[in-house]
Amino acid sequence: MAILTCGAALKRNEGQFLGGIAFDANPLSVKQSDWLAILLKRHNLPPVAGGVHE
Numbered sequence: 001m002a003i004l005t006c007g008a009a010l011k012r013n014e015g016q017f018l019g020g021i022a023f024d025a026n027p028l029s030v031k032q033s034d035w036l037a038i039l040l041k042r043h044n045l046p047p048v049a050g051g052v053h054e
Helices: 012-022 030-042
Strands: none
Touching: 012 030
């Protein structure tokens, strides 16, 4: 949610991905969590607390 609300200029596929995972109760796959980490870094936001592979 931090990326969606920080005013970042997102590409269409980034927005679709973030919107999808923001409201999905299922755990992230390894590929999804890797892409989330890349997006957080790209937009100068801290990594997910405790990691996302839990």
